[in-house]
Amino acid sequence: MINQADDLSVTxxxxxxxxxxxxxxxxxxxxxxxxxxxxxxxxxxxAVSKHLKVLEKAGLITRxxxxxxxxxxxxxxxxGAAAGWLEEYRSFWDESFDRLGEHLR
Amino acid sequence: MINQADDLSVTxxxxxxxxxxxxxxxxxxxxxxxxxxxxxxxxxxxAVSKHLKVLEKAGLITRxxxxxxxxxxxxxxxxGAAAGWLEEYRSFWDESFDRLGEHLR
Numbered sequence: 001m002i003n004q005a006d007d008l009s010v011t012x013x014x015x016x017x018x019x020x021x022x023x024x025x026x027x028x029x030x031x032x033x034x035x036x037x038x039x040x041x042x043x044x045x046x047a048v049s050k051h052l053k054v055l056e057k058a059g060l061i062t063r064x065x066x067x068x069x070x071x072x073x074x075x076x077x078x079x080g081a082a083a084g085w086l087e088e089y090r091s092f093w094d095e096s097f098d099r100l101g102e103h104l105r
Numbered sequence: 106m107i108n109q110a111d112d113l114s115v116t117x118x119x120x121x122x123x124x125x126x127x128x129x130x131x132x133x134x135x136x137x138x139x140x141x142x143x144x145x146x147x148x149x150x151x152a153v154s155k156h157l158k159v160l161e162k163a164g165l166i167t168r169x170x171x172x173x174x175x176x177x178x179x180x181x182x183x184x185g186a187a188a189g190w191l192e193e194y195r196s197f198w199d200e201s202f203d204r205l206g207e208h209l210r
Contacts, residue, residue, distance in 0.1 A: 006123075008120075008121075008123075008126065009121045009122060009123055009126075010121075011121075012117045012118070012120040012121035013117070013118065013121035015113075015117040015190075016114045016115075016116075016117035016118035016121060017114060018111075018113075018114055021113065021190070024194070025193075028193065028194065028197075074194065074197050075197070076194060076196075076197025076198035076199070076200060077198060079191055079194045079197060079198055080195075080197075080198025080199075082191055083188060083191040083192065083194075083195070083198070085120075085126070086184055086187055086188040086191065087188065088130075088133065089129070089133065089179065089181060089184045089188075090185075090188070091181075092133075092179050092180070092181025092184060092185075093181035093182060093184055093185025093188070094181070094185075095181060
């Protein structure tokens, strides 16, 4: 079972980094190895590996068993739990857009 | 204009704490003073004030001008931006639920 409080904290902390979010954005288009992930970011393989470890620990990705390549793959459950938490606040941002709309009219 | 990368990091970092999320959950039901926010959590006013500063810096709340009470109020825009970022990954968690559904059948 998911421990809501702790898991959400770990999820949000893992997402609080632009490189880790960029890695997830790349993985949206398909699984990728460390080398493939490092290429567009122009950061070292070690730096990418470190970010992947954070993402894996947070359950946001899993990594393949192939000892050399270990391709990373997005796991959606934690992202879904975070989205579910935020969804409870929808009225607050819809309201902001309503106010913006009123302002523009 | 919102600087997506930085603002999202600050938002997710602010949300990566169970007490701060609990404060936001309380504010969902209406604006509240530090004293009102501290009561259910059984933590000091100072600890609550510290959390409110983080939430305010992240743009997740604003605080009233009344020098003594300064009631806190949810600001939805940053929450909406975070939800919008997560929304891009919906297929990954919907897929998980699909697989769970298949498993249960």
